[in-house]
Amino acid sequence: MNDRIKAAVRVRYGRLAQQALHGSPASCCSSTSSCSCPSSCATTDFASLPAGVSGYSLGCGNPPALAGLQPGEVVLDLGCGAGLDVLLAAQKVGPAGKVYGLDMTEEMLELARRNQRASGMANVEFLKGEMEHIPLPSNHVDVVMSNCVLNLSPDKAAALTEAHRVLKPGGRLAFADMMWLSEVPASLRRHLELWTSCVAGALTEAECRHLLEEAGFTDVEIEITHVLDKDELLKLSQAPELQEALAPYAGSLVSAFVRARKPKLTDK
Numbered sequence: 001m002n003d004r005i006k007a008a009v010r011v012r013y014g015r016l017a018q019q020a021l022h023g024s025p026a027s028c029c030s031s032t033s034s035c036s037c038p039s040s041c042a043t044t045d046f047a048s049l050p051a052g053v054s055g056y057s058l059g060c061g062n063p064p065a066l067a068g069l070q071p072g073e074v075v076l077d078l079g080c081g082a083g084l085d086v087l088l089a090a091q092k093v094g095p096a097g098k099v100y101g102l103d104m105t106e107e108m109l110e111l112a113r114r115n116q117r118a119s120g121m122a123n124v125e126f127l128k129g130e131m132e133h134i135p136l137p138s139n140h141v142d143v144v145m146s147n148c149v150l151n152l153s154p155d156k157a158a159a160l161t162e163a164h165r166v167l168k169p170g171g172r173l174a175f176a177d178m179m180w181l182s183e184v185p186a187s188l189r190r191h192l193e194l195w196t197s198c199v200a201g202a203l204t205e206a207e208c209r210h211l212l213e214e215a216g217f218t219d220v221e222i223e224i225t226h227v228l229d230k231d232e233l234l235k236l237s238q239a240p241e242l243q244e245a246l247a248p249y250a251g252s253l254v255s256a257f258v259r260a261r262k263p264k265l266t267d268k
Contacts, residue, residue, distance in 0.1 A: 061176025079149025
């Protein structure tokens with residue numbers, strides 16, 4: 001099942017990247033997006049980016065702002081997609097800092113590198129790889145962030161363990177994603193379409209906290225930012241049978257901000 005999920009994710013996001021490369025950018029606020037969280041999409045940071053780059057958002061929040069980035073920090077964006085959050089982060093850390101963008105989809109990396117060239121930012125590097133196997137050394141970055149991407153991983157325990165590994169002691173994790181307020185049936189979690197929409201793989205709040213603590217994180221904070229109503233929930237699928245299955249869970253799917261920290265060596 002894990003391989004099928006990853007293949008489906010590659011196909012969907014590769015297709016979206018190809019559309020963007022040919023002049024049809026997708027946004028998290030559009031009906032073609034992967035996530036539906038309208039309260040989190042707007043950010044004034046977009047105004048500082050080159051014209052057109054801000055249209056390439058498929059996330060559900062603003063992790064560069066959530067993470068409280070500081071000049072000179074080293075940052076990793078998991079599932080960077082078209083690189084929007086990477087470029088926003090690069091502005092915040094400045095020329096003394098560095099931002100890595102990691103993605104497993106070649107088409108997205110092509111789009112991200114094109115957006116980097118348009119921005120002229122030199123403190124950015126895009127890497128091909130999976131979040132369960134991050135191609136960076138241990139204790140290397142100050143901040144790991146992601147934007148509606150962790151839910152796409154079929155092995156979130158491995159992804160969070162890897163995020164913990166590459167963080168420096170005292171480093172921060174900050175991500176935006178979808179989350180369930182209640183349990184949903186296994187039948188919903190098996191649908192590949194809902195996996196690629198960040199729905200089937202969404203954690204409950206309790207599951208998220210448990211996995212973070214198991215990976216070694218402390219100071220876990222989970223902030224719910226938007227509750228999807230029935231109309232928003234049904235827009236996550238075009239299939240009538242899936243809409244029917246989702247309808248009873250209106251009000252149970254939310255977008256959330258999550259923060260956590262890797263303990264310092266001096267912490268007990």
